[in-house]
Amino acid sequence: MTKKLEPSEDAPIIKKMFKLYPEGMSTKDIAFKFERENVVTSTGLIWTPAGVSRLLNNSVYLGHSLYGKTTQKKVNGKRVTMKTKREEQILVENTHGVLIS
Helix, strand or coil: CCCCCCCCCCHHHHHHHHHHCCCCCCHHHHHHHHHHCCCECCCCCECCHHHHHHHHCCHHHHCCEEECCEEEEEECCEEEEEECCHHHCEEECCCCCCCCC
């Protein structure tokens, strides 16, 4: 199975985040800037520092795919999703086009 990155309406905003962060803006500053500028996600939500951080740490925008980030186990008869350890995850580089460099 191959993952494919389909650019969304958020692509220009994501590129802007990756420009602002190395220039010294924090995730909080970026979220606040977007809120002041009425920049929302493609689903109409406001950007939060956690949301900005999640995007900045997502290797998919560099053209890579990460597999095994979570695992599911049954606990008391219910399915529970848990994060896996970094060493249990599989990073496959250059699996699709790059959104940011």
